[in-house]
Every structure is written in C-alpha cells, then in structure tokens.
Amino acid sequence: MADVVVEQGRSVRAASPRKRASLHNALRRKSTVAFFLTLPLILLIALLVLYPAFYSMHLATLNKSMQKFVGFGNFTFLFKRETFWMVVRQSCIFALTAVFFKALMGFIVAHFVHNLPAKGQRKWRGMLLVPWVIPPAMSTLAWLWLFDPSYSAFNYTLSFFGVGPIPWLGDTFWARFSVILVNVWYGAPFFMIMYLAALKSVPDQLYEAASIDGANWWQKIWHITLPMMRNIIAITTLFSLIVTFANFDIVRILTSGGPLDSTHLFATWAFQVGIQSSDIPLGACVSLFMVPILAVAAIFILRDVNKRGNEA
Numbered sequence: 001m002a003d004v005v006v007e008q009g010r011s012v013r014a015a016s017p018r019k020r021a022s023l024h025n026a027l028r029r030k031s032t033v034a035f036f037l038t039l040p041l042i043l044l045i046a047l048l049v050l051y052p053a054f055y056s057m058h059l060a061t062l063n064k065s066m067q068k069f070v071g072f073g074n075f076t077f078l079f080k081r082e083t084f085w086m087v088v089r090q091s092c093i094f095a096l097t098a099v100f101f102k103a104l105m106g107f108i109v110a111h112f113v114h115n116l117p118a119k120g121q122r123k124w125r126g127m128l129l130v131p132w133v134i135p136p137a138m139s140t141l142a143w144l145w146l147f148d149p150s151y152s153a154f155n156y157t158l159s160f161f162g163v164g165p166i167p168w169l170g171d172t173f174w175a176r177f178s179v180i181l182v183n184v185w186y187g188a189p190f191f192m193i194m195y196l197a198a199l200k201s202v203p204d205q206l207y208e209a210a211s212i213d214g215a216n217w218w219q220k221i222w223h224i225t226l227p228m229m230r231n232i233i234a235i236t237t238l239f240s241l242i243v244t245f246a247n248f249d250i251v252r253i254l255t256s257g258g259p260l261d262s263t264h265l266f267a268t269w270a271f272q273v274g275i276q277s278s279d280i281p282l283g284a285c286v287s288l289f290m291v292p293i294l295a296v297a298a299i300f301i302l303r304d305v306n307k308r309g310n311e312a
Helices: 002-059 073-079 082-114 118-128 136-146 153-159 172-200 204-212 217-245 249-254 266-276 280-288 290-311
Strands: none
Touching (some): 002 280, 073 280, 082 266, 118 172, 136 172, 172 249, 204 217, 280 290
C-alpha cells in the first residue's frame, strides 16, 4: 500500500510540471494570436500617426524651399518672433480656460441628470449630447451667424435690455471670449457623459453612511464624489486638453485668427504660416512646439493617476 501511495505522489509531481509547461505554451500562443490580431491596427497607427510625425520633424529641419538642411534654424527664427510667443500664450489661456469651464459645466450637468428618474435621464442625455454629436464646422457656422456684426441674434436680444451692440468678433477681448464660449458649448457634453458614467459607479451606500453621519451635500461631493471620480476627471481632462490645444475649425471659421492675430492658436497659425504663406517647414515647427507642452501635461496627469492606482 505504501508503494502505491509513493508511486501516485511521483506521478502527480511529474504531471504538475507538464501542466505548467503546457499552460505556458498556451499563453504564449494566445499572446502571439493577439499580436497578429492587433497588427492591422498597429500598422494603421504607424501609417497615419508615426509616419506624419517623423516626416514633420524632417520638414522642420529644411529651409523654405525644402531643398537645404538648416537644422534648428527654423526654431531659432520662431523664438525671435513676437507673434509666436503671443500664439503660445493665447493657446495656453484658451486651452486651460476652455477645459476648466467644460469640466465645471460637465460636472454640474452630470449631477443634474444623475438625480433625475431613469426615464427622464435617457431623454436628457440624448438632448445634451447634441452639441457634441454635431460636426464642429457645422455648429460653428451657426455660431458665426449669432455673432454676425449686422444680423447678430445676440445683439438683437440685448437691444431689448438697452445694451448696445457688442463687436463679438471685431474686438480682441470679445473675439477670445467668443471662441472659448463655442469650444465650451461643444466640449461640455463629453465631460457630462464621462462624469455621468463615473457617478453611476459610486456606491449609494457611501452617501447613505455620510447622511447618517450628518454630512451635507457639499461634504458628500468633496469627500466621496470627487475622490471616487479623480481618475476619470484626470483622464478626461488630459484628453480634452490635447484636443483643445489642437483645435482648428472653431477659430478658423469664426475669426481666422483675427483681429490682429489675437485669437490664433498653434493649429491655425501653423496653417497660416505653412499653407497660406507657403513656408511648410516653418509651419511644421509651429505644430511641433505643441508636443513638449502636451507631453509635460500628460506626464504629470498620468503619473498622478498611476500613483493613485498603486495606492488602491
């Protein structure tokens, strides 16, 4: 009987390494299959993202005729231009201001929709997503009519309150205000739907426990809602910051960078310098300058997200 037990123990120990080896081979095969399944997407990203990125780096080192290598000469030329630094300042102000108000409005509207009955939520979600679903160029044309100096619907409404006509797109301050307003109107629904999804994942038991402890609505938001949504807020903010920095259509349609280049962003000024002024290498330099700014923002935000993930 003892010999039988010993033989069974040996067979179990011998089978165990074989099972681990076969499992390891299966996992390797699955990873290989997964790689080949994602290979078309990898090639598509390389074709549409990596190739243009490296080609723009190459263009940035050429002269205006694209026949001579000038190294960092184009960057040196840009750093000496006052317009370039004005575009950097305006792009940062535009992106930070627009993202802040989009996040704020999205958070408020998400709470409003979240507290509605289930049937009412579907209706409101559909209506509030309309600005984000409509193509930006199409909706911006409607805003252009609202800001029109002769037939402005805003000025017509303000005239009933005795307020004079406002040069929405003809004054530096109001032109900047207008492009930020349109961007907030377009991007706030994206924040709303992301925050609404995050609110659905917060357990109701936490709010019930806080109510028993005597917490008011602000304490619930500060100590429960915001900590539970921090990762979603960070990722959504980063994504919106990248998209807002690279915004082109809103400024191009509303002001074309005017008046006096006061609303130019990186994308619109790169288009003016590179395409309209036929200096493609210089336009590539303007576009590439967005990379370090966004890279620094991405590093800080993602590092914070990763840190909280490790703590959890």
